[in-house]
Amino acid sequence: MSRPHILAVPYPAQGHVIPLLGLSRHLVKHGCRVTFINTEHTHSRVINGLQEKSCIGDENEIRFLSIPDGLEPREDRNDLSKVYDKIIQVMSEKLQELVEKINREEDEKIFCLILDGCAGFTIPVAEKMKIKKVAFWPPAVASLALFNNIPKLIDDGIIRTDGKGTPIKKQIIQLAQNMPGIDCTKLIWTSVGGEDLASQKRMFEVINNCVQAGQAADYLICNSAYDLEPGAFALVPNILPIGPLLASNGQGNSAGSFWPEDSACLEWLDQQQPKSVIYVAFGSFTILDKTQFQELALGLELTDRPFLWVVRPDITDEPNEAYPGGFQDRVARRSRLVGWAPQQKVLSHPSIACFFSHCGWNSTLEGVSNGVPFLCWPYFADQFIDESYICDVWKVGLKLNKNENGIITREEIKSKVDQVLGDESFKARVVELQESALKSVKEGGQSHRNFKNFIEWIKA
Template sequence: MDTLVHVLVIPVPAQGHVIPMMELAKKLARHGFKVTFVNTDFIHTVVMNASTKNEEEDDDDGIRQVSIPDGLELGDTRTNFGRLSEAMQRVMPQKLEELIEKMNADGMKIKCVFADNCMTWALGVAKKMGIKGVAFCPAPATSLALFSTIPKLISDGIINSNDGSILRQQEVHLSPKMPAISTETFPWVCFTDMDLRRSAFQHFVTSTEDLRYADKIISNSSVELEPETFSSFPNMLPVGPLLATNTRGNQGGNFWPEDLACLSWLDQQPVSSVIYAAFGSSSSHDQKQVLEIALGLELTGKPFLWVVRPDTDKEATEGLASFEERTVSRGRMVSWAPQEKVLRHPSVACFVTHCGWNSTLQGVSNGVPLICFPYSADQFLNKRFICDSWKVGLGLEKDESTGLVRKHEILTKVNQLLGDKIYKSRAMDMKEKLLHSVREGSSYRNWSNIVEWINEEQVIA
């Protein structure tokens, strides 16, 4: 019989969700909880394969990783969001219930379930079984606030009720206190395939409706990052950035092995000299855009570390051989980087990023100014935070005639960012504010209250 309080954590089966929920699991483990981390069978295999190839293993003491089926066959593609979502909703609730029942029978009684805010059906399972449930938002809290406002956006005639398509292009206020958000930045609008947009939109709607099963809603954000959102939606409790309390900088849940050798390469570079470029786990650039990025990095004349994922289309990277030859003395390309450690490294001057929330948090939590190249989902919203609200970065603009971010645009923005010390100064100021928040400020207090609440004996009415 376990003496530790046992909690269960279940993420969306996607890299950008697994990583922050693993950070959450680690934080729970550091607070003395026994943690079971539940991936889908498919993602569990991917993560295990990546971790066994890493030269330095994460310290995951107290975290037990298990898996359940996602409803698709082993050989099926997981890129069709609608099909995957339907399969998960059909199969996973029963499988999760069976897993919890087995653990309870084995003396590992689950006291609380933490579920991604896009996997809130798991909180329905928890509620049914008399278990406490917490919804975790790994994206900006503003995106969850947007999802909760969808019924009003529909009734106001701003979006279509079927697929979320924009009926009226405009700036909207989710609350009187919050700054306006452009309808063009709504996360589902980036899907040009209408079936995919419909599936994504309906998934957001259903998941947000299922928040009714949550006893608490927490967010991997802070009051310093989204003050108006947390003031307007007080039921969302900021407890982040979670990574700011991970002193070792080890990042679990990677889908690809990390190239740790790049850290030694960074050791050889001057302080604040390296341009770090990485575009997340799902962004996809065609051959012309990849070449423009390469030539832009070359034009800067500065050292660079560029992440080109293992699953990048080979056609997209054709023509880079001569670029690598020309820049071998000052550049390095890797398939996947230990990003948190890279951004903590003193040689890194700036971060060219797709603006995923994880990458955004890693940048600002380490005082690194950002150059924004958003691709999809909440990344356009995050760009507005970076450039307009926090003023710690600059956005790359696409050439109107080609739709590409051109090499000279990259050069111009790098020179502008690194030539004005105010961006670095603001980024360092934000870093200090975030560290204070997680060490003794509002995020720390919210987290302490959550820990205390989990440990309380549940009173069944």
Template sequence: MVVIPDGIDRQDERKDRIQLSETMVNVMPGHLEDLIKKINLSCDEKISCVIADATTAWAPDVAEKMGIKRAMFWPSLVGGFALSLHIQELIQAKIIDHNGTPLTNEKIQISPELPAMIPSEFIWSCPGDPIRQNIIFRYVEYANKAVKNSNWLLCNSFYELDSSICDLIPNLLPIGPLLSINHPGKPTGNFWPEDSTCLHWLDKQPAQSVIYVAFGSIAIFNQCQFEELALGLELSGQPFLWVVRSDLMDGSIIKYPEGFLDRVASRGKITEWAPQEKVLAHSSIACFVSHCGWNSTMEGLSMGVPFLCWRYFADQFLVKSYICEVWKAGLGLNIETNGIISSHEIRRKLDKLLCDGGIRDNVTQLKEMARKSGSEGGSSMNNFEIFIKQLRC
């Protein structure tokens, strides 16, 4: 593992997201090229391929310039990839402008394989944060250009989950689900310290009884919404494991409703970060209250856990649509006119989700599909072997 400088010298300057994104694109390609040259000069085995996340879509350009094979990895759902490839058509049809801003509120359906979407919920959408939205839109645009310069397109999904959409994207190789739990003891690349004591706590809970609540590493809550969530978990009457990051309140001190911690002490476990794959695989987990990030979604589907969807921004809107409307693997939460999801809405949807046998059956089938895809002879295993074989040619 090596570090490539991002061109920002001072930590406070890194908080300027526009400057950071522009500097990274301008500075990091040169450092990557220098790194590859250094390795090729000092090692007997040369760099033969660059595999780059779509958010670093400048990397395939560097590889092409140096005559090196390149693979682009799409980190989100395949439906979002398909949508991104239609940006120019969306602009020409005056559905969005050249900055990705919606020009209409009407639902549209780009193709029969994709669910109908509101333009304000496209994968670059960031309600109330136009700066972040513009940055994500530019990354998506740049990734589209990198598609043409890549020898392979990889993604963290499996063919059976999105077969009709996978067929829309030439040369796409779904190789997921990419789960560390399949390789116990191997490094996972997680930079957050995990609290393994929550696994011992889960061992003491009844089967399919625990509500697991986690919103990834980016989502931010205000105090009102945080308290409503806490009260909703209390009202549910169920045991719960809640991941509360130290920065969940965007620098503010985390304050629970008065008396909350005492009232739920016998059935609630709160931690700063959990070994999520192991948690979701635990027999005591009943459902997953999730922000609908793609890694979390793949982990939940692979473990057969129903979702209560609390989408936050960007591709999470589309992921939520797939979970609730396409795969029938969960329910969504409704936001009130004040922008808050109430404690009563949280309790109501939890009650409904935990009693829904149809959703439970669906996620069980999806779990089996995911297992087969990554097993010997499965679609993802075959795709990965194809990639390796072509890489060696």
């Protein structure tokens, strides 16, 4: 009897690849065959980042294939507003060709497409090929609730009918009880589009594409849990949570990183005292200018606590040149600086005291699933919604405030570190949230039941 053959297509960004790869692993364990499609650019980064390459292509593992994204090697793939049109055209064409090739040459035909909610442009391919369509939503459900409520935001006079979703005035909106407050100056489509009005308009169109993907899918699932976002699920009743996927892995392992992980930092953590280390990691997109980078460094030094800091090669211009004079020598005995870290293993380590985070949803779930309090440093997009969950709804972390020059100062950093580590209520609340999240993915939990029903639907 042939296995259900599923094609998984993430949006080509690390925060989207990792959770869909986590879902794909679970599908393989439940008797499905998964072919995972990245763009050629993303594929090479994922393969380079994998610690164990021998398993790729094995019949009991995920098969990785790649298609072009239509961009030149030096084009900025992070500038979504400028490259999206080219990406969707080329990827759609190449994806259809790949499905046709697999179905022509292999016994196990593609019968289902699991697409990233932000890759809704693949829906027409599935419809043309007459295969099932599953939309997987990687961010918080609150962000999808926001997208779905755009018509209401227009009717209520909160955003303009200018095709860009421009806010009419500065205000905080709350879509429902137990949901984060959303700052209208930091809406997802405006914070990604920047100041350029054409970019904002393009991003607003991309958001509408996400909504259409969810509406067109035969099944809509997400990496969240009812207890984490009850208000958001009330606004998007057709979406089914099957997460936290990373919490349900149970091994502390992840794949999909765009950078090779420095596992030696785990040995350094073994030498530190329990609940003593500040873990600092701002994801794959955050960029800091030299002034802010130096203030962060001096703030970590000022805490007089051990810290593990992930300093990506592209987090600032020439980071090795940006460190304050003598900084690395002064903190050498109580710090570890790495280019990338095995984050799930780091966060589950007993020496970690708090998580200095950009508040991406994957990082948010990882922190919560390991019972670690937060210090929040959001950069763009949905990260401001996640920050509000952490600080205002769940109350398991603190925000950092900028000064009149838009800088988070060293004194502010030290003050918030002292507050979050000096108040045991933060730890108590995040442990309670951790228990609730982990319960959802265990036998009998709501996410576990939803995933079981999903598997039955796939195999029906």
